Amino acid sequence: MLIKPSQDQLVLPSEITPREVYEDRRRFLARMAATAAVGSAVWEMANREAFAQAAGQRLAATANAALSTQEKQTSFKDASSYNNFYEFGTDKGDPVENAHTLKTRPWTVTIEGEVKKPITLDIDRILKLAPLEERVYRLRCVEGWSMVIPWVGYSLSTLLKQVEPTGNAKYVEFTTLADPRQMPGLRSPVLNWPYVEGLRMDEAMHPLALLGLGMYGQVLPNQNGAPVRLVVPWKYGFKSAKSIVRIRLTSRQPRTAWNDSAPNEYGFYSNVNPEVDHPRWSQATERRIGEDGFFQKKRKTLMFNGYDQVASLYTGMNLKKFF
Ligand SMILES: Nc1nc2c(c(=O)[nH]1)N[C@H]1C(S)=C(S)[C@@H](COP(=O)(O)O)O[C@H]1N2
Ligand SMILES: [Mo]
Numbered sequence: 001m002l003i004k005p006s007q008d009q010l011v012l013p014s015e016i017t018p019r020e021v022y023e024d025r026r027r028f029l030a031r032m033a034a035t036a037a038v039g040s041a042v043w044e045m046a047n048r049e050a051f052a053q054a055a056g057q058r059l060a061a062t063a064n065a066a067l068s069t070q071e072k073q074t075s076f077k078d079a080s081s082y083n084n085f086y087e088f089g090t091d092k093g094d095p096v097e098n099a100h101t102l103k104t105r106p107w108t109v110t111i112e113g114e115v116k117k118p119i120t121l122d123i124d125r126i127l128k129l130a131p132l133e134e135r136v137y138r139l140r141c142v143e144g145w146s147m148v149i150p151w152v153g154y155s156l157s158t159l160l161k162q163v164e165p166t167g168n169a170k171y172v173e174f175t176t177l178a179d180p181r182q183m184p185g186l187r188s189p190v191l192n193w194p195y196v197e198g199l200r201m202d203e204a205m206h207p208l209a210l211l212g213l214g215m216y217g218q219v220l221p222n223q224n225g226a227p228v229r230l231v232v233p234w235k236y237g238f239k240s241a242k243s244i245v246r247i248r249l250t251s252r253q254p255r256t257a258w259n260d261s262a263p264n265e266y267g268f269y270s271n272v273n274p275e276v277d278h279p280r281w282s283q284a285t286e287r288r289i290g291e292d293g294f295f296q297k298k299r300k301t302l303m304f305n306g307y308d309q310v311a312s313l314y315t316g317m318n319l320k321k322f323f
Pocket of ligand 2: 084140141142143236237238
């Protein structure tokens with residue numbers, strides 16, 4: 001079935017920052033980065049503050065209460081300064097330091113493969129493709145921590161329906177940007193670049209799977225995967241690929257970067273599952289970022305990260321074998 005909004009059905013997100021303002025900000029950030037390069041800790045902190053403020057172009061969205069958790073939200077500061085984005089370094093504080101070199105305009109996403117209508121979409125078109133929703137999701141990292149983040153975007157299915165998947169489309173592969181000029185982390189071979197992830201077609205079409213374009217009412221900070229990423233809340237965080245440039249629908253299960261690097265540690269499915277431990281650590285509990293006190297009890301990790309509505313996608317599957 002094809003659902004293709006006509007031009008007059010498009011809903012404009014309000015207040016995308018005009019290009020001049022944006023470019024001014026870029027120059028400003030470049031200056032700030034240069035200043036920070038002198039190595040003074042004070043300047044580095046000032047740079048981080050300036051970045052946090054400057055990056056905040058507003059992105060209006062309507063709350064989707066039905067798909068949102070009511071739990072206390074992680075602070076913007078934590079969510080934007082404790083990150084995994086290996087293209088900008090492997091330490092949690094590296095992406096916020098380094099991701100200012102990511103150029104998020106111009107940006108296009110190509111959607112191809114097992115589709116009737118392959119297309120390359122500009123990011124500004126993607127922003128206008130459907131009404132933007134705010135969805136507060138839990139995100140559980142395979143490393144044993146979690147956050148609660150108010151994301152802005154719309155269901156990935158909305159984007160995929162644009163290209164009319166063929167009957168052979170069984171999987172979706174997501175390829176992210178790998179440009180060594182913008183991404184210092186690519187110098188280290190921690191992963192087989194580019195970062196690639198994948199979903200089964202029915203997972204990708206599930207309404208919970210979010211095409212993420214912003215968070216906390218703003219466009220995505222670079223370190224959180226600007227300008228467009230996945231947010232798949234019932235899977236470990238690494239499935240939520242950042243800074244996507246290509247989406248390919250395939251008949252076969254695609255290779256994925258983490259599965260490539262350590263197949264016994266990172267399966268294709270990667271569903272949050274407290275009963276399947278990572279070979280090097282338990283997955284039974286998690287630490288909520290922001291709840292870091294010495295006496296703070298860990299939280300119990302829930303099957304599918306608590307998103308029971310996806311359970312039917314896996315009926316009859318052995319989730320220990322397909323971890
Ligand atoms: N391109 C890319 N996407 C990525 C990663 C990465 O290293 N590169 N890390 C993943 C991991 S391990 C996690 S936990 C989430 C973290 O998202 P956040 O920093 O917005 O919380 O991004 C995922 N997406
Ligand atoms: Mo992660």
